[in-house]
Amino acid sequence: MLFSVTTRTFLHRLLLVPRFPKGLFSRLFMDLGALVTSLNDFASLSLAENWDNVGLLVEPSPPHVVHTVLLTNDLTEEVLEEAVDRAAGLILSYHPPIFRPLKHLTWGSWKERLVIRALENRVAIYSPHTAYDAVPQGVNDWLARALGTSSTSPLHRSTVPCYPGGNSYRVEFSSKHNPGLQATLSGLQTILGVSVTSLPARRGGEDWVRVSLSCTHDGMLQAVDLLAKDSILYKSTEVLPLQKPPFPEAGMGRLCSLSESISVATAVEKVKRHLGLSHLRLALGTEKTLESPVQTAAVCAGSGASVLRGIKADLYLTGEMSHHEVLDAVAEGTSVILCEHSNTERGFLRELRNSLMVRLEDKVQVEISEKDRDPLQII
Incomplete structure (x- = not known):
């Protein structure tokens, strides 16, 4: 018997039939609970900042199995439709699409529509955000590699309650x-x-x-x-x-001591190449030129001003800072490279995909969104 697309979609939702990726009837899958546990073990959510909203944010009714995980930096409506088209059972969105509490779920707000559409199509949503910033070999270590070989250490070491969720x-x-x-x-x-x-x-x-x-x-x-x-x-x-001692090598931001000093101009070119950018913004520190040496750099993905504030370094590398925060850094002789917020994070998804494929033992497909992009362009 033949059904229309609309009828098939309705029957699928009614019967809660697990969806397979297009053209792939694979036996490989993970139960959502097991997948979330593995993701939590990969980067403990206790590393996240206390103001953040991380972990499993949207959960379809059980049982829910996942054949495909879609990675994105920002979950927009366009990315959600891509996830539906790819039959993704879980979206891992670096930035949490739900940050402030939602008082209702209506069609009038794009963030509320995300939740509605995700549940209608049985797509779970998970966000790690600052847990991935803090974890060793996470977003900030990836960004620090833009400047070349260096020894790195967190600008602010992570601490967590002694027994998260237990006797604290x-x-x-x-x-x-x-x-x-x-x-x-x-x-x-x-x-x-x-x-x-x-x-x-x-x-x-x-x-x-x-x-x-x-x-x-x-x-x-x-x-x-x-x-x-x-x-x-x-x-x-x-x-x-009660608190645990600081996690070794885990924390917000990175202070990089370069193996060999480079000029500001060279740092700019290295960052462009690492992030795949044709343009970025540069503020030279007081009495500094493009040929001034960079031996130390303070790095923070995303919006880095609060993490970088007061750190002594030749260079700040981050996504965005306010005008007055840049002026403060420049007055201290620190040059500043700004690449726009998500440009300092998105490229990490390629490394994340490879790491998760190993971590999850190829039990699910891990794909990177093609629709995810920084909303700002320099034209």
Whole structure:
């Protein structure tokens, strides 16, 4: 029996039939949950900045299997239609298309339309954003290679809660032995997400007890509420947020010490070649020329002013900075190369594709969007 395209599409959505890439009836696929776990392991979302919105942003109803992953820097409506045409089960969008909370889903806003169309066509959306900025061999390390061989280190090292999603707080207090203490300890032991440890201590020749609680966020709040009922205990209570030591080589931005110094003019040409650009913007530092040497460079993909601010370097390389931020850098003798925001990120998708193919053991196809592009052009 023959159906029209519209009828076939309707039946597909009704029956939730898994879609195969055009011309390819491959047995290779991954369950969405397993795929997301692998992506999270590839670059821990705990590396992302706390203001960011990362991870799985749009999830079709389960079960959902993915045959094709489409990589894009920005998820536009044009890229979403490309994903539908390619039968992609997941779009990995470097920038999160959902950043601020959506109060409704209507056809009046292009970002809301993205979510509607993605769910209608059973396309999941995942965004790593600043997790990929911070991870070793991520976006910033790729951008730093534009300048040639160098030793690099993060401008701002990454730290994360000691146990993301788990016990991230320590609550401590001391008390003399008394009947009320035992009742308090018994109450603390009933709180979900609180582990109690007590040790004997001596203070002023008297026997005391030092109590340490390992808590989740919710457990910490309940423990503090309980301790607040005893003013003496509450006054001695300390709450300590737990953090891991900085991740080795992970963090925002990169400081590059070049193996061999190059001129500003050479740096410009190297960056153009690495990013595939015919033009970029350059501000020379005070008393600097195109022939001035560059031995150190501070690099930040995207909008780098907040990350680069105050860093001593011969050159700043980033996507965009405001006029006054450029003036500040120039006044300190630092030259600035601006390439437009997403031009400093998009080229990383080629390396990402190769890395994910290995990581995912070729269980899914990983493709790069042909519709994704920087919205700004220099004409």
